[in-house]
Amino acid sequence: MLEFYKTFDDGTRRIDAPEKGCWINAIAPTEEERNFLIEHIGVLPEFVKSSLDDEESSHIDYDDDFDQTLVIIDYPDSDESDVNKNEDYTTLQYKTNPMGIVILKGYVVTISLYESWSLQDMAQGRIRQMDTRLKTRFLLLLVLRISQQYLVYLRQIDRLSSRTESKLHQSMENKELIQMLGLEKSLVFFSTSLKADEITLNKIMRGKMIKLYEEDEDLLEDVMIEIHQAIEMCNIYSNILSGTMDAFASVISNNLNIVMKVLTVITIVMAIPNIIFSFYGMNVDGLPAPHVLFPTAIAVIACLVAILIFKKKDMFH
Structure with a gap:
């Protein structure tokens, strides 16, 4: 133009x-x-x-x-x-x-x-x-x-x-x-x-x-x-x-580090029941109280203890 x-x-x-x-x-x-x-x-x-x-x-x-x-x-x-x-x-x-x-x-x-x-x-x-x-x-x-x-x-x-x-x-x-x-x-x-x-x-x-x-x-x-x-x-x-x-x-x-930290803590807590139930899932004699209530109670108590420890260390923030 x-x-x-x-x-x-x-x-x-x-x-x-x-x-x-x-x-x-x-x-x-x-x-x-x-x-x-x-x-x-x-x-x-x-x-x-x-x-x-x-x-x-x-x-x-x-x-x-x-x-x-x-x-x-x-x-x-x-x-x-x-x-x-x-x-x-x-x-x-x-x-x-x-x-x-x-x-x-x-x-x-x-x-x-x-x-x-x-x-x-x-x-x-x-x-x-x-x-x-x-x-x-x-x-x-x-x-x-x-x-x-x-x-x-x-x-x-x-x-x-x-x-x-x-x-x-x-x-x-x-x-x-x-x-x-x-x-x-x-x-x-x-x-x-x-x-x-x-x-x-x-x-x-x-x-x-x-x-x-x-x-x-x-x-x-x-x-x-x-x-x-x-x-x-x-x-x-x-x-x-x-x-x-x-x-x-x-x-x-x-923020990404915080999210990864929280996910890591959750993973650790969720791994505790897996460990306990794995022992009771093996074909091994001599485990104490081989009934579902005992390992469940142990897993719950162990998870609560882990949560309290992580909470005290302020790992959920």
């Missing part, structure tokens, strides 16, 4: 065909649309390929010959493909996807495999000071929105982990543990992508590959602050979640 937007004096609106100074938004472009970007807009083929690579990490690349800059930024998204929907519960997980921003003469092009509500906000004019003709500002505003999107998802992860932890206090079931594991995995994805985004922004700050203007310095500082805040929040939540998982693992192991 290709969409074209341009900022006019009365605001940003969608246009039917690309014009100088417009923003081209390509989401999961078809082969024909890719060829249009390469042949008519002039985007380098390797830049298009990198932007559509699901495993591409955040980086910045510049081509001197064609005067084009590619910025790959990882943005967060809910991982719908890994949502396990059963009759009783739903497990939610988050992931990160790469987005390519190509800055070339006359255009700024965003290329991604999936839709992002950061791009939707840009297209719907929800971002103040956005101007498709100011390519550096457009890039910084988009990265700022992505960093804010990280913060939103991190708060969602924190709330979801708190609710799941409360459920774990009541009953330790696999569904809560799987949800916590999914959130821990999501934080690892976020942490890795945020650190890569930070490195890319540090390269942008040097101003060698992308021209920086004085009026955009404050905006760049805001972007760096948001990214650093997201990294700090991600590290804090990751440490908390990791500690919580370790604590619950210890609790589960302790």
